[in-house]
Amino acid sequence: MNRLNASLENWLPEQRLFLRSDSTTRFIRLRPVTQLVAIGGITLAFSWTMVASSILVIDAVSSGSTRDQTMRSQAAFEARLDQLSAERDARAAEAVAAQNRFTIALDQVSKMQSQLLASEERRRELETGLGVVQSTLRNAIAERDSAKVAAQHNGTDDFGPLADGNLNEEFSVALDILSGELKQAATQRSEAVEEAERSRIAMEQLQQERDEIIARNDEILSEVESAVAFSTKPLDDVFRSVGMNPDQVLQTIRSGYSGQGGPLTPLSRSSRGDASLSERDVKARQIMVTLDQMNTYRIAIEKLPLAMPVKNSFRYSSGFGRRWGRAHEGVDMAAPVGTPIHATGDGVITFAGRQGAYGNLIKIEHELGTETRYAHLSRIRVKVGQRVSQGELIGDMGNTGRSTGPHLHYEVRVNGRAVDPMSFIKAAENVF
Template structure:
């Protein structure tokens, strides 16, 4: 049956592949090999298959090489684009840092100017009191002099009346003597009164000149204070604007944050004390209210500065990374954080002050660090290769807490970074983007 099938196949293929004989000659004799149609068909089929496989394999290798070249070029372009973006972000960060330093310098200058202004206001208050006291003394002296003058005038009239009576009753010699004595007394009294009058007039002129000088100095001080106030108000407004935007973009109540900081903050460097000047029982003047408003804004800036250290506005990875996966649904499951891809060993920094509540292995997270911050905020750092902190340790913003790794359920070296508020995960980019105009 088998030979019959082979013979039938040879007969079918004989037209396309007639039987061939291959002669082999040697010293011993000549031999030949018979190539049946089936053998030739199998040989041609095998050769064609090998040739086709060679073509396909070569094409696949060429396509793979071309694709790899394109991927490498794309990766190179992505790397260059990423490096440019990192450089841009670094320049923006340096610019914001310079602005923050300048704002802090303006803040310190404002405090010193307010201190000088407060000293000048207190000195002006003292000079005003001295002026009121001097004017009161001059008025008392003037009233006393007028009284003495009236008394002397009355005494003079009494003496003149007595002299006239004596002149009517006395002899001419005695009358002359009495008249001379009366004239001498009158002359002395008039001279003394005139001297006191001139002295009072001179004191009044001096007091009027002193009052005019004080009024002129007060006007100059008011103009200078107004200019200082305007500069302070502009500096405070420029410094507060990016802080207001940053905290408003965080999604949390700014009033609650500042209120909690104000309640929990005490000791040196606390809220600034408003200016309190004596107003003789009246309402505070415009300058005092204006200065108190500036002090209130400076106090708000100080509270912002404290709160910024306690909220995760900083970047956990500062250089040599790229974002690979954001917050949201991924492959049908919720991705509760943001991934920073970087080589193993890349440093990870705390974005805010807080206390470490977990630093150990955790199932799919691998090596995991959890930090509890103020206002019910918690941050998580997963897939680490190394942890530099322990549970219960207090960390500050910018402290190195660990290194990027590939532990746990991970497809490559990266940091899985989460931010949770009240236990609920939120997008970490909310805080990162909100801080771009400040840090």
């Protein structure tokens, strides 16, 4: 020590602190080693204070920025989901319009085919009639020739040039009429064939357009299905991270939100049947199921105590787990006496008073089997049976019970079992 004091004498010379009274004078010698130890202790305390303050400031800033970024991401995702839904509805409307146009085209094609068949039948009838007339004409000419031969043989001639001219003229008129009808039928048949061909081309174009719209709808349904499935995974992880079974949570929420009603229409059977459900119908139903699951998750999250009990500046003075050989079933948040304490979720006050080592204690019973405890309070601002909302002021931080300084002992219990409150706090940061 003497050698050490001698080596430090150049930088830290020995100091004497005089204590003078009326009768005596005393002094305290501050050796170089003593001064070095004092300076080191002061420097260490100041450094620890600066580091702790910096950590608190960084945590506050990072938690705020992370929450804002998560909220912006969620808003962007919901906007994208709304955009995809609107696009899907627009494509569905286009598909319905294309289907209507396709149906109209089919009706036009059917009408054209009917007209074509009618004109073809008329042409056949005219051809048959022309054949009958031609056969009758040949028979009449043959009979006329036979009659003329018989008349010449008998020495008489009842058929003169006038009769032959009238008969030929009648047959010519009949042939002209039949030829005109045949030409008109052929023209109508050609027009009907052309119209049917144009209708067929239009029908193929409409069918191709409908197929493209259906393919785009399938693509949109796939994107919506992937987006909804992706959005439910963080919600599922929230409950698993806090030690809760997501299936049981969903079942509990659905049992509480299971009301049905309204007038019932008479039962009718579909001509298509359930066996003819397309892949799009299956995807749409799956999306509705997943959306219902996500909505149920959100209802459940609103019932969990996910908020922070202390909104002012504080520091974590002790975590969850083993401490001094015993189980510490909560987290300690240190701040000055009187710091406001807020409820972390909606619930009912089941205890508000003094309880052993907890000191002044508040217990809040939430839904889904969760309970929160707030201990060592200096003041209790609620009563048993009172219903409180998330963020409501319930008490002030204190130093009551078994405590070494002012702080809040915060516990979260699920079905009576203590769990780490930080899992709820981190889950809230990941979701919101």
